[in-house]
Amino acid sequence: MLTKVNLAEKLAQFGEHWSPKIVGELNDAYVKLVKFRGEFVWHHHADEDELFLVVRGSFVMHLRDGEVRVSEGEFVVVPRGVEHKPVAEEEACVLLLEPKSLLNTGNVRSERTIDRPERI
């Protein structure tokens, strides 16, 4: 049988910010949930496009040529190679879809780097 994933139930299972949790997988990709608050680091992913779908709240995706606010019920895809930095004044809950190979901080190593995301 199939495993059904309830986003709200999964989001209730963790509180940390900037620590994506794996909640599903298909083909070569993971579905992750993450909570944003504050400012992430500038980075890019050389070989992977990344989808950000806001489940609750909103955040601003900063790009070198501008910024886009993404709110509940909206998504953006950041193409490979494009530098970006998510910023959230208040907590935002976001569903990510990204290749299994993707590292959260991309080309940068920082205190925010998470080599092995937890599966919940």
Next chain:
Amino acid sequence: MLTKVNLAEKLAQFGEHWSPKIVGELNDAYVKLVKFRGEFVWHHHADEDELFLVVRGSFVMHLRDGEVRVSEGEFVVVPRGVEHKPVAEEEACVLLLEPKSLLNTGNVRSERTIDRPERI
């Protein structure tokens, strides 16, 4: 700059059931939106896993060994090779994530088959 996709705005642009619309792409996959109502055909996808995330309403995913109701804020992944048939008593709005190669009716051709999904 990035294109932001608002799910509600896209859903307001079409009314047909069982006719997935492409609303985004990343890596080798399309993000689609579809409206379910009634009963689809039994089928499987030999080489592709498929994600169904309910944006509005609910539907029942029938499988040969049981069924799972999927409601707003929930998703299931149907693994490749697994026969399935979505059924919705009332309209359900669903986000699909699937490889670009995927045909909506999988191994079956029927009046429901859509060879070239529209991009909206």
